[in-house]
Amino acid sequence: MVLSKTASESDESIYSTFASRYVRTPLPRFKIPENTIPKEAAYQIINDELMLDGNPRLNLASFVTTWMEPECDKLIMAAINKNYVDMDEYPVTTELQNRCVNMIAHLFNAPLGESEAAVGVGTVGSSEAIMLAGLAFKRRWQNNRKAEGKPYDKPNIVTGANVQVCWEKFARYFEVELKEVKLRDGYYVMDPVKAVEMVDENTICVAAILGSTLNGEFEDVKLLNDLLTKKNKKTGWDTVIHVDAASGGFVAPFLYPELEWDFRLPLVKSINVSGHKYGLVYAGIGWVIWRSKDDLPEELIFHINYLGADQPTFTLNFSKGSSQVIAQYYQLIRLGYEGYRSVMENCRENMLVLKQGLEATGRFDIISKDNGVPLVAFSLKDNSSHDEFEVSETLRRFGWIVPAYTMPPDAQHVTVLRVVIREDFSRTLAERLVMDIERVLQELDTLPAKVKAKMSSEENEKTRKKLREITMAWRKFVTDKKMNGVC
Numbered sequence: 001m002v003l004s005k006t007a008s009e010s011d012e013s014i015y016s017t018f019a020s021r022y023v024r025t026p027l028p029r030f031k032i033p034e035n036t037i038p039k040e041a042a043y044q045i046i047n048d049e050l051m052l053d054g055n056p057r058l059n060l061a062s063f064v065t066t067w068m069e070p071e072c073d074k075l076i077m078a079a080i081n082k083n084y085v086d087m088d089e090y091p092v093t094t095e096l097q098n099r100c101v102n103m104i105a106h107l108f109n110a111p112l113g114e115s116e117a118a119v120g121v122g123t124v125g126s127s128e129a130i131m132l133a134g135l136a137f138k139r140r141w142q143n144n145r146k147a148e149g150k151p152y153d154k155p156n157i158v159t160g161a162n163v164q165v166c167w168e169k170f171a172r173y174f175e176v177e178l179k180e181v182k183l184r185d186g187y188y189v190m191d192p193v194k195a196v197e198m199v200d201e202n203t204i205c206v207a208a209i210l211g212s213t214l215n216g217e218f219e220d221v222k223l224l225n226d227l228l229t230k231k232n233k234k235t236g237w238d239t240v241i242h243v244d245a246a247s248g249g250f251v252a253p254f255l256y257p258e259l260e261w262d263f264r265l266p267l268v269k270s271i272n273v274s275g276h277k278y279g280l281v282y283a284g285i286g287w288v289i290w291r292s293k294d295d296l297p298e299e300l301i302f303h304i305n306y307l308g309a310d311q312p313t314f315t316l317n318f319s320k321g322s323s324q325v326i327a328q329y330y331q332l333i334r335l336g337y338e339g340y341r342s343v344m345e346n347c348r349e350n351m352l353v354l355k356q357g358l359e360a361t362g363r364f365d366i367i368s369k370d371n372g373v374p375l376v377a378f379s380l381k382d383n384s385s386h387d388e389f390e391v392s393e394t395l396r397r398f399g400w401i402v403p404a405y406t407m408p409p410d411a412q413h414v415t416v417l418r419v420v421i422r423e424d425f426s427r428t429l430a431e432r433l434v435m436d437i438e439r440v441l442q443e444l445d446t447l448p449a450k451v452k453a454k455m456s457s458e459e460n461e462k463t464r465k466k467l468r469e470i471t472m473a474w475r476k477f478v479t480d481k482k483m484n485g486v487c
Contacts, residue, residue, distance in 0.1 A: 014029050023038070055399060057424055060419045060433075061401050063246075063274070064274075064276050064277060064283045065283070068282060072327050083319050084097075084319075084321060087311050093322045097325045098117070099329060099332075100328050100329050101120040101121065104249075104273065104287055104289055105118030119289070119292060120288055122287055122325050124317065124320060125274060125284065126244070126272050127166035128286060131173075133270040133272055133288050134176070134204075134205075136270065136295065136296050136297060137205040138174060138204050139300055140204070140297055141155055141204040155177065155203075157177070157206075157207060159179070159180055159181070159206070160191075161409055162188060162190065162209060162213070163209060183411040188411060189215075190219050192224040196224070199228070199237075207241075208241060208244065208261075211251065211372060214377065215368040215418075218261065221241065221260070224241060225267045228240075241268045242269065242270050245261075245271050248278075248373050249278070250279045255341070263291050270295060272288045273287050275324065278373075281327045296314070300314055343423050350426065350427050351376055353430045355370075358437070361434070364379065366378050374420075375421055377417070378416060378417055379416045379417065388417050398439075402419055403418055419433070
């Protein structure tokens with residue numbers, strides 16, 4: 001996290017048994033030490049603490065890639081000291097990024113001419129990519145409003161309540177109203193009909209999610225495009241679409257090539273995708289692609305004369321590593337279309353194995369869909385004695401990290417567990433996870449039920465009446481104190 005705190009249950013010093021061969025004095029925990037220590041001691045101290053982290057391979061909460069081939073690991077380490085922004089010094093790295101942008105643009109069916117270059121940029125992840133796309137939409141809308149002589153101070157964006165937090169960040173940081181379509185029981189993605197109803201003349205774009213993080217489901221971008229086209233024709237507005245394909249952008253083209261969600265739809269003006277998810281690269285790489293140059297306002301692009309060359313740049317940060325760009329290029333040429341399709345098909349098959357195993361227990365309802373991002377979201381049929389959070393917590397004893405969470409409004413009463421199926425999650429692991437879940441359920445069944453307030457409606461009413469009386473008495477007490485000059 002960006003923000004930190006120094007509170008700790010232990011004291012303010014770090015101790016290490018093995019490192020004491022080199023260092024007998026404890027190190028301060030929150031201040032830079034006065035003296036140097038041997039490199040072996042520094043390594044051992046840090047390595048000892050890191051052993052308490054979870055195992056990334058068993059972290060089934062994350063979409064982020066946790067395994068790559070050794071050859072790619074070598075390329076990453078060889079480029080670990082290259083600053084990507086030094087384009088004049090590292091022209092080949094810049095060329096590799098441009099190749100990636102064009103490959104991904106073609107994958108998303110961008111309407112490019114024979115020799116036309118794609119418009120896009122590598123980012124540190126989909127969060128930065130979404131910020132950039134959102135800024136482009138906001139500036140485009142403002143320019144159009146200014147040209148029409150209309151107010152341009154109240155932009156809004158329409159999304160589903162299932163969007164990732166980066167959309168909320170964009171809205172807050174860049175002063176755009178976020179209009180969310182609420183979810184409902186059995187429908188945990190944005191409803192295109194309701195989304196278009198919320199569109200007004202101040203809407204800079206509608207954001208559709210290709211692969212909800214909640215249940216992996218693809219939103220119906222085709223229907224959204226058709227409904228929005230009709231509304232634009234009726235109102236004379238020019239509301240367009242951004243597709244947040246962070247999770248599904250490297251899944252849909254290989255598993256569902258006939259699905260229309262990308263630049264084949266005329267109102268889709270930009271798409272972001274996470275290279276570090278199903279692009280199969282370690283954390284730290286995302287991409288945003290625009291339909292054409294006209295969809296990225298020129299005034300947002302900076303031209304910097306730095307280290308001997310003119311460098312056009314449209315990013316929120318400046319310096320960043322080159323390793324992940326190189327790793328993305330490796331995966332694209334190493335796997336090709338055939339390889340990516342094989343990986344995604346394998347993930348889907350392992351997803352079905354896990355789903356069928358959970359269904360066979362008779363204890364779970366499956367919330368996720370078969371078609372979408374390969375994950376399984378599921379909830380207990382009966383959580384009156386023990387709930388999903390207890391299942392999640394108990395699974396950690398077996399090494400598994402399986403998140404439990406409640407759905408966004410208006411489905412917040414639904415609690416689910418979610419397992420993301422990545423390339424390194426094998427069928428054997430899927431079968432083992434089902435066995436461990438069954439063991440957890442058997443163990444929980446032997447424990448006393450969690451404490452619940454099971455009062456009749458009459459008892460509830462009595463309790464509410466008593467609480468109201470206490471509240472009124474407290475308010476009277478505070479008011480009297482204030483009137484007596486005591487605060």
